[in-house]
Amino acid sequence: MTTSISNISQEINQIISDSKSIPAKLTEQERINRFLDGINDLRAKLVQRIEIIQKLDELFSKLTWFDLQNQEEEELMKNVISKSLTFHAKSIKNFVALKESFWKDKICREEISGYKNALDDFEESIYEVNEIFFKLRKDSEFNDLVRSL
């Protein structure tokens, strides 16, 4: 074995000499990068959230192409409406928190507005579906009129 104490010592010294402590503070550039990464991450999450709400809205439109056939389906519909209203209320609180945190700094304003618009459309759909199934289609005059066409 050709390795000597001297060689190993040299290697140790080299490693120690090359090794730098991790700075306890971020550089300005690192701070900026992290901040920008955070904004991009927030933007992506908002876009994804908007897409989810738009999907829910689309599914609510699809529901109206069916008729309730029995009591079981009525209960199912009431349940989905109730759960959706709860989801909407939670999402509105989430929107308010996001707006409070980011609006004044002009961060992701377009996406935050989009989130609110998607929620408004979804809320409209929930109430509309409720009205269609449990008021309009149960209205005997409306049904007689439609049947008479």
Add this chain to the structure above:
Amino acid sequence: MIVFVTEEFLSELKLISKDKSHSNCESFLIDSIFNKSIDEIKNIGTKRLGGQADKNPFLRKRIGSENYGKSSGYRLYFWLFIVEENVFLLFIHPKTGRRSASNITIEKQKDLVKTFKEYRNTNRFLEVELDDEKSRIVFSKTKKKILD
């Protein structure tokens, strides 16, 4: 596809379009109805209020609210006769602004069915189409623009 309107629909459309913030109403109508197939009309943001889903549904459709962050568009009420490919436009209102409504009442929706029936029985519907440039809606009979 043939599109028909009532006098009430025309009157509402004129009143809405007078407002500068709703001057885009006609172009949204063209994009959402005239430039779409029956399937697209049915399947994009359209709810069935009543009628038979596969034959002649009575519908409510959101138009002009595709871009988030923009205005909330308009709500359009119409009957669709799928086999005949006829669209009967009955009522429109903006979601925001002076002539807005979050929704029309059940009584109003029943009135729209009555109007549809009356117009159909008395053959009063007015046929409309796009002009040669496909940018304006005109009466099929006279080729006069529905909005001056």
